[in-house]
Amino acid sequence: MLRLMCQRANLLKTKFPSRRLQQAVVDTQVKSIPPRPPAVKQISNAKTDRTVGKWFLGCSGMVFVAVGLGGVTRLTESGLSMVSWKLMGEHMPRNQEEWIKEFEEYQQYPEFKMKNAHITLEEFKFIYMMEYMHRMWGRAIGGFFLIPAAYFWKKGYFCARTKKVVLVLGTLIGLQGLMGWYMVKSGLENRFDNPNDVPRVSQYRLASHLAAAFVLYSLFLSNAMSRLIPADKLVSIGKRAINIKPLAHLTKGMVFLTAISGAFVAGLDAGLVYNSFPKMGDDWIPNDILQFEPMHKNITENPTMVQFNHRILGITTVSLITALWLITRRQQLPKRARWAINAAMAMAWTQATLGVTTLLNYVPVPLATAHQSGSLLLLSFAVWVSHELRFLKYIPK
Helix, strand or coil: HHHHHHHHHHHHHHHHHCCCHHHHHHHHHHHHCCCCCCCCCCCCCCHHHHHHHHHHHHHHHHHHHHHHHHHHHHCCCCCCCCCCCCCCCCCCCCCCHHHHHHHEEEEEEHHHHHHCCCCHHHHHHHHHHHHHHHHHHHHHHHHHHHHHHHHHHHHHCCCHHHHHHHHHHHHHHHHHHHHHHHHHHHHHHHCCCCCCCCCCCHHHHHHHHHHHHHHHHHHHHHHHHHHHHHCCCCCCCCHHHHHHHHHHHHHEEEEEEHHHHHHHHHHHHHHHHCCCCCCEEECCCCCCCCCCCCCCHHHHHHHHHHHHHHHHHHHHHHHHHHHHHHHHHCCCHHHHHHHHHHHHHHHHHHHHHHHHHHHHEEECCHHHHHHHHHHHHHHHHHHHHHHCCCCCCCCCC
């Protein structure tokens, strides 16, 4: 009987394994199931980052050229030669009849009636072509941006942050085109009643147009640098080093502000008011600096004060960059950060020299164009300095 009971117990063990054995079998089965691979939402590696970075750099270069073309267009007084604007672009006149038609349309507006009534058709063709090239280059920027952006977005080259940046940049490009026409339209309006008035675009709209171009350029350039030359992880232990980063940002802001003040100088032809340096005529502060009423109008509408402000801002900017260079001379910084500061220092003094030379020579087109392009180049170096110092931190001893 006892033997029979043992045999039945063994049979039950074979049919119903112990809990420990069951758990071991379950664990083995779970471990054998391979995990599901994560869904691939975007491609992010060094190669795609460099591709996107080169695209950003190319866009910044095209904006740089556009700013130069805009300066030449303004200096040759060509901006009001095209009196209409179409979203998809205006076609260039293809024969003599179309040229005559464009010229006749131009004759209906204040610039021709009050200033250019003597110009010939051939002279009109020159100023028309200058404005036409500037507009078409702006549309080329839009194409150079949109087509690769759509391709990279579809292929998954953009992370979530880059997608937001791309949307912002695309919006700015569109707004920049609209702002350009809004600026030109201010010079086509019948608001020049005084015979002594000079038909020109609003200096406020000109400054806004230039400011938008500088912001667009800076965003393209900084995003290109982040992918092509990532900043080093800087750690500073010196107390003086903590002031470098805020000073670099202040310098960048002053470069931008000085450039925008230059737009007011250009819009009012204020560079032709006092062509002497360092004094303005025989005085350090001219007598007509506050001749407008109310007083605040002098800041943006009085050519004398506009030129005075640009001088003070330029001197302040050069002084700040020089101070940054002197402060960092004895500090241990990476090689690229040192190069960026030295480049900003050299360009600041070059830009100041160009500005003074342009003023003393009564604003010739080549020097004035170089001076305007120099402001964007100086901003490039200021952006580079901020980029290289972005990870600078202070760790007390």
